[in-house]
Amino acid sequence: MTIENEDQLEKLRTVGNLVARTLEAMGKALEPGMTTRELxxxxxxxxxxxxxxxxxELTYNFPGATCISVGPDCAHGIPGDTVVKAGxxxxxxxxxxxxxxxxxxxxxxxxPPTTKRIEKLCRDGRRAMWSGIRAVRPGGxxxxxxxxxxxxxxxxxxxLVRNLASHGVGLSLHDEPREIPTWHEPRDRRTIPEGLVFTIEPFLSLGANHVEELNDGWTLRPPGKQPTVQYEHTLVATRNGPLVLTLV
Incomplete structure (x- = not known):
């Protein structure tokens, strides 16, 4: 969607703050021995x-309130009886x-405890996301x-996983523009209108360039089981730069 007034922006700020606080709380609660359903x-x-x-749940009848994926799975994992383990x-x-x-x-x-390689992958996953956010310019x-x-x-x-993309959001979970590549697509001629609301969510990997759907019809995994991370924010393109709505 493209924001048309201040009331819309405030409502987007409110829901953005809520999902950010929820993610933060879930991350802090994460510990070995708990199940993904408990999380x-x-x-x-x-x-x-x-x-x-x-x-x-609302949009796709997904069998969970949130998506929780335990590596090598990296997206759309179904919460259940899987027990979280160290590493x-x-x-x-x-x-x-x-x-x-x-x-x-x-x-x-x-x-914890995890390897230096995985710690670096997580750190660089955030950096990759922010490199995309900093590139947002209305008219660009x-x-x-x-x-x-x-x-x-x-x-x-x-x-980079190239069959998962960022997307518009706002009045629906997947709003216009429907797919925004997190890799360079030279054929994409679209520009960014002021007020555009969308996500930026690269999947950074130690070797994978695509994912496959498992038999449960939801969970996505690199076929080579390469470690893969995703970081995602919702933002608005403003004349003063990107306004991130999902910061705590």
Whole structure:
């Protein structure tokens, strides 16, 4: 969506702040011995306490309030009886609807103790996301986001998953523009209008360039099981630069 007035912006700020706080609480609660369902219950309780609804449940009838993926899975994992273990790489994606507006955020967490390589992957996953955010300019090309992320990945020896993309958000979980590559797509001629609301969510990997859907119909995993992280913010393109809505 493209924001048309201050009331819309305030509602997007509210739901953005809620999903950000929910993600933060789930990340802090993450520990060996708990199940991913117990972690999901924490997220559900926070969303419902403020009158919000899980966006994947609402939009796609997803079997959970949040998406929790335990490596090598990296997206759309179903919360369940999987027990968190030390050394796990876990992605949590939180999106919700509140008062007709949607917010979307996500992050990957390494459960200590983990290797230096995985710690660096997580740190660089955040850096890749921010390199894309800094490329946002009203009137600029939308593919500059992917160009910036790809440049970062190439410089630091990573690959990018290229069958998962960022997207518009706001009045629905997946709003216009529907797909925003987090790699450079020179054929993409779209520009960024002022007020555009969208996510930036690169999947940075130690070798994977695509993911495959598992038999459960949801969970996504690199076929080579390469460690892969995702970090995601919802933002608005403003004349003063990108306004991130999903910061705590």
């Amino acid at each position: 999901d219950d924490i997220g559900r309780a926070m969303l419902e306490a403020e009158g919000a609804r899980s966006a994947p 796990d790489l876990i992605n949590i994606d939180v999106s919700a609807e509140l008062d007709g507006y949607f917010g979307d955020t996500g992050a990957s967490f390494s459960v 090309k939308l593919n500059e986001v992917g160009r910036s992320i790809e440049r970062f990945a190439d410089q630091h020896g990573y690959s």
